[in-house]
Amino acid sequence: MARRKKGRDVHGWLIVDKPAGLTSTAVVNKVRWAFDAKKAGHAGTLDPAATGVLAIALGEATKTVPFITDALKCYRFLVTLGAATNTDDAEGEVIETSDLRPTDGDIEAALPRFVGDIEQVPPKFSAVKIDGERAYALARDNEDFEIAARPLYVEELKFISRPDADHVELEMTCGKGGYVRAIARDLGETLGCLGHVEWLRREWSGPWDVEEGISLALVDDLAKTEALDIHLRPLEEGLADLPEYMLTPEGAVRMRNGNPGMIYPGEAEWGDEVWCSFQGVPVGVGILKGAEVHPSRVFNL
Structure with a gap:
């Protein structure tokens, strides 16, 4: 048992x-x-x-x-200019330095290349798997390995402030799978001055x-x-990006048993992913097909 x-x-x-x-x-x-x-x-x-x-x-x-x-997420972070670390943040060891310091204009001019659908190589100290091993474990053992670039959608990357010549504060809104540390690293390389994340704060998520x-x-x-x-x-609240449909009494019974459930009319289109409720209680998530929703997830509430 x-x-x-x-x-x-x-x-x-x-x-x-x-x-x-x-x-x-x-x-x-x-x-x-x-x-x-x-x-x-x-x-x-x-x-x-x-x-x-x-x-x-x-x-x-x-x-x-x-x-x-x-869902989209927003990060506020401070980039330290003039130094690269092995972890791409302040927790790591400095592996290279530069005396070059870009102007505010140089930084703002470089930001657009990190916006839209971009390719990003995750930090070596990350949870990405390489042949079944976590990258951070390989990095700690000083193994020589490469991480393939991954797609990332960046909706916005904004210049917030320049506290001093060695630091710039930025804000990024992006999709899933993004590494802010990689943005700081790549921005520093693009500017020729090197860079890493000093601190990072997620302002909102979904x-x-x-x-x-x-x-x-x-x-x-x-x-x-x-x-x-x-x-x-x-x-x-975790379903805020999906349209809600009300189930009929019979539809609620059917969906709770994992079957397509009948719904009252709404404005979503055939094939859209929606969530369904009955008498104010979430019942499931599924695909709209005509007057029914075919469930992919059912809630046991």
């Missing part, structure tokens, strides 16, 4: 303002413990040194994680802004209490 998972059946999203110094997995584990939840996961890793929005899904909300992972985030200290303070549940956000 299979063992039942311990913990509560708690469903929804907790938006954490992640502190520096912790891995995303450590934050997820802390939140899962605090809620005594059976299941938890996050939508988009932040490096240990990074701060900002870390969206954590609990219970059935984990089925909506891909929709947040695929539908959630950092101002909506709860601190990990408060999660600790409210752990195992009903007061923490108040900060839980509805599962359907």
Whole structure:
């Protein structure tokens, strides 16, 4: 007989303002413990040194994680000019320096080449797999390897400020799979001065802004209490980019059993991905085909 998972059946999203110094997995584990939840996961890793929005899904909300992972995200970050590190951020060792310092105009003129559909080589200290091994593990062992470039959509890369000659603050809005550290590295190489990320903060992710985030200290303070549940956000917030359809009573029964469910009319088109609800409760996500939605995910709520 299979063992039942311990913990509560708690469903929804907790938006954490992640502190520096912790891995995303450590934050997820802390939140899962605090809620005594059976299941938890996050939508988009932040490096240990990074701060900002870390969206954590609990219970059935984990089925909506891909929709947040695929959503646009915004990062504010400071680039240190004049030095390259082996990790492309301030946590690493300086491997090369330059006395060259670009003007503000030089920097602003270089930014457009990093906007749109670009190709980006992830940092060697990253979780990318190379022949089954994590790149960071190979890098720590001083292995010689290359990482293939990957496509990245960058909607916007803005010049924010120039605190001094050695630093520039930028803001980037991009799709999934982007490495801010690689942007800093490549910008420094393009400008001829080298560069790495000094600090990084995720300002928003999908539908959630950092101002909506709860601190990990408060999660600790409210752990195992009903007061923490108040900060839980509805599962359907993770589906904000999809149209909602209302199921008929019969359609709700059918979809909950994994079958196509009948819906009331809406404005989406044949083949669109939509989510369905019945009497205000999310039931599933699927593909619209005429007067039915064929489910790909069903929520057990």
